[in-house]
Amino acid sequence: MADPGSAPAETDRAWIAVIRKMDETYAELVTQQVALEQKNAELEEAQTFIAGVMASMTDVLIACDLNGRIEQVNLAAERIFGAGGRSLTERRVEELLAPGTPTSFRDVLSAVERRERITDREFAFRTAEGDLPVSVNGAVRFDSRGRAVGIVLVGRPIGELRQAYSDLAAAHERLKQTQQQLVHSEKMASLGRLVAGVAHELNNPISFVYGNAHTLKRYAGRLTSYLDAVNSGVSGPALAKLQADLRIDATLANIAGTLDGMLEGAERVRDIVADLRRFSSDRRETREALDLAALVRSALDWVAKAQMPGIETRIDMAEGLTATGHSGHIHQVLMNLIQNAVDAMEDRPVRRLEIIGTGAGIGGEAAVLTIRDTGHGIAPDIASRIFDPFFTTKPVGKGTGLGLSISYRIVQEHGGTLEAGNHPDGGAVMTLTLPTAQGG
Ligand SMILES: Nc1ncnc2c1ncn2[C@@H]1O[C@H](COP(=O)(O)OP(=O)(O)OP(=O)(O)O)[C@@H](O)[C@H]1O
Numbered sequence: 001m002a003d004p005g006s007a008p009a010e011t012d013r014a015w016i017a018v019i020r021k022m023d024e025t026y027a028e029l030v031t032q033q034v035a036l037e038q039k040n041a042e043l044e045e046a047q048t049f050i051a052g053v054m055a056s057m058t059d060v061l062i063a064c065d066l067n068g069r070i071e072q073v074n075l076a077a078e079r080i081f082g083a084g085g086r087s088l089t090e091r092r093v094e095e096l097l098a099p100g101t102p103t104s105f106r107d108v109l110s111a112v113e114r115r116e117r118i119t120d121r122e123f124a125f126r127t128a129e130g131d132l133p134v135s136v137n138g139a140v141r142f143d144s145r146g147r148a149v150g151i152v153l154v155g156r157p158i159g160e161l162r163q164a165y166s167d168l169a170a171a172h173e174r175l176k177q178t179q180q181q182l183v184h185s186e187k188m189a190s191l192g193r194l195v196a197g198v199a200h201e202l203n204n205p206i207s208f209v210y211g212n213a214h215t216l217k218r219y220a221g222r223l224t225s226y227l228d229a230v231n232s233g234v235s236g237p238a239l240a241k242l243q244a245d246l247r248i249d250a251t252l253a254n255i256a257g258t259l260d261g262m263l264e265g266a267e268r269v270r271d272i273v274a275d276l277r278r279f280s281s282d283r284r285e286t287r288e289a290l291d292l293a294a295l296v297r298s299a300l301d302w303v304a305k306a307q308m309p310g311i312e313t314r315i316d317m318a319e320g321l322t323a324t325g326h327s328g329h330i331h332q333v334l335m336n337l338i339q340n341a342v343d344a345m346e347d348r349p350v351r352r353l354e355i356i357g358t359g360a361g362i363g364g365e366a367a368v369l370t371i372r373d374t375g376h377g378i379a380p381d382i383a384s385r386i387f388d389p390f391f392t393t394k395p396v397g398k399g400t401g402l403g404l405s406i407s408y409r410i411v412q413e414h415g416g417t418l419e420a421g422n423h424p425d426g427g428a429v430m431t432l433t434l435p436t437a438q439g440g
């Protein structure tokens with residue numbers, strides 16, 4: 001028989017167990033509720049984000065199911081079709097298309113069946129303002145289990161695209177023109193420098209010829225007077241006196257030297273003109289063995305000496321150093337490099353240009369020229385850009401920034417290299433390597 005006193009105690013325990021269980025369940029419910037609320041908040045945030053993205057899109061976005069029933073559109077679509085989002089979602093994609101649309105919804109479906117993406121397909125949408133051609137991209141939409149459930153179409157009116165393309169083409173055209181102008185002005189600038197150098201070079205021999213011609217004219221005058229006297233019968237002491245007064249003996253002795261001087265001057269002029277012919281760029285000119293020392297000397301004469309008379313120069317070229325190439329182009333490279341050195345030394349107290357040429361490689365396959373100046377050197381922050389076209393640190397009108405980029409290209413076309421650096425004692429050092437005839 002049960003102890004009658006134990007019944008209430010057992011009932012109490014049972015109650016306590018039930019209440020505990022309820023407490024636990026309640027606590028669990030509260031935790032779940034909190035988690036749910038948090039998920040809801042996250043979901044809302046994600047939805048706001050997606051809605052924000054869709055609203056900010058200028059392209060038209062239409063999401064539909066696989067039957068073409070519209071599920072969602074963005075603001076741009078609403079604007080184009082002149083309807084509120086709700087009324088559009090009650091319609092089908094086919095209804096938005098104009099009768100003659102180049103791509104139909106059936107085309108879209110068959111592309112989807114073939115697992116193809118829809119790219120740049122032209123649609124004609126029927127809008128309040130008439131038919132609107134639109135370039136459309138599309139993709140299949142999958143649900144969380146990976147099943148295809150719909151299609152997302154994104155379109156941009158072709159008029160806008162065409163406008164963007166034509167703007168781009170116009171900008172490109174302007175850029176090309178500017179570039180051509182710059183290349184042209186660089187050519188004119190080099191031509192100007194060349195002309196200044198050549199004029200300077202021609203000036204000496206021409207003054208020489210001019211001076212000697214004057215002397216010859218004086219001599220001719222004296223000889224004519226003397227011969228006139230002889231012809232008119234002057235003789236004896238009177239003729240001897242005239243001969244002394246007119247310094248006929250010295251004149252006769254000097255004529256040959258004066259003529260030699262004129263010839264020398266004329267020959268120098270002829271050489272300069274021949275040089276000019278040789279250096280004028282003829283693209284068809286075949287490559288030849290170049291006398292590097294002669295090219296260096298000529299470039300130095302034409303650029304450095306003409307512009308910077310007080311410049312100290314040192315040329316040290318290995319005996320018989322040659323390179324294979326186009327003389328006009330390599331001359332242009334040397335002129336560009338020397339011009340840069342001259343520019344860098346413009347406001348320097350010491351102006352020294354040192355050009356050293358040596359052979360390199362076991363069989364002398366390459367010729368290496370180093371051109372060192374005592375200018376301001378190349379600052380580390382611009383070192384990586386100096387070969388870029390149009391990069392210049394010089395004021396407008398002084399440099400176009402094409403010198404090094406053109407030179408680099410020329411040297412590259414010759415199978416050589418052009419490198420820039422600084423000397424530990426200051427100033428820039430440019431190193432030009434060119435293949436020699438030995439190197440093939
Ligand atoms: N020897 C040098 N010493 C110091 N800086 C140099 C030297 N050579 C080139 N540079 C720097 O490299 C830049 C680019 O040179 P580049 O010859 O390409 O153009 P540019 O001389 O400015 O103009 P352009 O040659 O078209 O007249 C120069 O503006 C200069 O800052």
Ligand SMILES: [Mg+2]
Pocket residue numbers: 336339340399402403404
């Ligand atoms: Mg330059």
